[in-house]
Amino acid sequence: MVNPIVARSLDEIRFWSRIMKEHAFFLSLGFTYDQKQLIAEAQHFIDLFERIEEKLSRLTVNSEPRLVQAFNNEVHQAAVAIWAYKRKVLGMTLRCEIRHNNYPLLIDHISREAAYFANRLKELNAGVLAPKPDDIIKENVFFLKIMADHAKFIGHLLDPSERKLVDQAREFSHDFDQLLYQAIDLEHMKPQSKTIPLLDQMLDQNRVSVKSLRDFKKTARELIEACRIKSNIHPLLADHTFREAERFLEIIDLYEATLENV
Template sequence: MLFNSGITDGLLPTNVFIRQSLNLNLFFLRIMKEHSFFLAAGFLSKDEALSQQAIHFMNSFNALLTEAVLLANGNVDSAVLCSGEVATNMTLRAEQKTQGLGGVPLDTSLTVQELRLLPAAENVNPAIEGNVQSLNERAIVLTRELVKFKTQVLDAMLSGRLFTFNFPLLIVHIRREALLFIEQLRLLQRRGSIDLTQEVICQKVFWDLQMAEHAQFIAHLLDPTEAALIDQANNFARLFFNLRAQTESGANPLGQLIGQEIAATSNLRNFKATAEELILANRIKSIIFPLLADHLLREANHFLRILDTSGRIFGLKNELSGQLKIRTPSLF
């Protein structure tokens, strides 16, 4: 999330630009890399060309993430490194097990580097500003290409020309995240100011939908015999759809909504963490890749950090309700 608290004269200071750019890239470049892997894993053997195209995207995002990790050491917010959105204490194990199951090499050494990253001091290194600008621009270009690929896959699925083991909604879901990444990078590249209240609302509405759909995916990827877990997942889906509807209605104070959201997301985050632990221990029957479980956990951790920061910013205000316009990411 973009909190432009250091803006003067309507421009984003170098220190803030570098921090927020690297915060964003550390999270989303890994997410895009893993989306590419999940796409590759879902194709049939006759669609080897599509699988190889997805693996090419995975490797390209891995290269950008490697660059981001090098730039981020000593230049990224400690809250991001502590949140579990860059890597969790299970990411390395999840990658190792998924690599064995899927047969596609994953760069586990990069995960080790991420876990060793040091946070920024009061100020970051201003000399890397140009490198960060370049990284942002190349991430935009590559993510646009991935959006096109996801769209082609979805169109082929919906027209009956392609079968994959990924749900059509999952393709819509991961394309939506790619569009958000592009939008946020473009905002940073412009260095302009933002409406903080509006940004919080937009992020909350966006991630409410993602959390609800995560719960739906979990429910549908569990073995039918895991009835209790399926019920829990479906309950989480209903909860987050309801939270999103409350936010869109603008009927309740933002501070109150954030408080409800933190509690709900914390519970979902704990559910995901427990599920991943059980998947890694072979104690849950499902068709969930261990890396997918970790991926979903990191997204919940990311949302929790956004909510925590939002709560601290808006906790001092009594009323922030009213008519709030919802922004959705544009394609380009």
């Protein structure tokens, strides 16, 4: 019988390790030619997460739980290390010690994802498979902020002449800001598990908006890959944000399954 903690651990590492590796790559693209030390550090993390992916390929859902737990600890250390690197770069940026082409919000954004990844590994090693109903709102606040940020990045990286797409990105930014504030308000109200209809409603509403954003990202990715729109968006970044929207939809399904078992 498959151990659910093992299966979930490998799934989280498979998804987020690739994301972490790509973050390091995107940061390296944004540095200037003379920021060689920061570029070298980014390459270190690219190499580190590639080694993690290689180790991951040798594990399966039937692997010994103790081996996966040890691997979780190893990857947790890597996630914490890249989080510290991202926060260092953000601090240097905000103090105007360095100037480059990575938005401060983008650096903060990717550091939040590293913190989330590290925390998930810690939870899994503690035996926490999925969030409790009372924690689902907090999880949605995290992902809604991620989606809102994506819309803002897309809007700012598109060429200004792509007016229709820029307007669409701004509309998504506004939509997800509203969903985020709504979720934050609900989180402050601290609903208990007996208010599950409210949580169901939130998940249903979020799913509709995430699907729309996911489809927008998919179209943008295809247009970028075909060189049919003008932008500063790397094709890998377009695919990166698409995969994160897909991930949020998967997690919404996981949350709903959790509520059904309450």
